[in-house]
Amino acid sequence: MTLAKTDNLKLAEIAILCFDLGTSESVPPELRPAFLVLGKRLRGTLMNLLSAQFDSQTPKFIEANKKIGEANKALKKTAEDLKEAADTIEQTGKLIGILDGLLGIAIRFA
Numbered sequence: 605m606t607l608a609k610t611d612n613l614k615l616a617e618i619a620i621l622c623f624d625l626g627t628s629e630s631v632p633p634e635l636r637p638a639f640l641v642l643g644k645r646l647r648g649t650l651m652n653l654l655s656a657q658f659d660s661q662t663p664k665f666i667e668a669n670k671k672i673g674e675a676n677k678a679l680k681k682t683a684e685d686l687k688e689a690a691d692t693i694e695q696t697g698k699l700i701g702i703l704d705g706l707l708g709i710a711i712r713f714a
Contacts, residue, residue: 608660610653611669614676619646621679630686 622643626636658665 606660607657608665609657610665611672612650612653614672615646615650615653618672618676618679619643619650621676621683622646625679625683625686628686630690 620643622639625631626639626643628636631639660666
């Protein structure tokens with residue numbers, strides 16, 4: 605039997621992402637509390653997992669580590685999508701300013 609730990613670095617990253625999403629203005633206000641709750645629960649679980657060791661061949665251990673990786677990937681994608689949406693809004697706002705300036709120099713309107 606080989607003893608192993610869960611992927612605690614990824615789990616910590618997941619908790620941090622949850623806290624970040626729970627306080628981000630990019631996330632709809634109604635979703636922020638859910639991310640904060642998830643972050644708090646993950647933080648508590650992580651504290652216990654830091655000292656725990658498991659049989660690395662146990663199906664539950666294998667599944668847990670797989671799910672940690674999947675959740676980490678999904679949260680990173682969500683954070684990136686929100687950043688891209690915020691960037692798109694900013695760029696569109698700049699475009700509107702440019703177009704407003706352009707309208708100010710129009711020679712004629714049909």
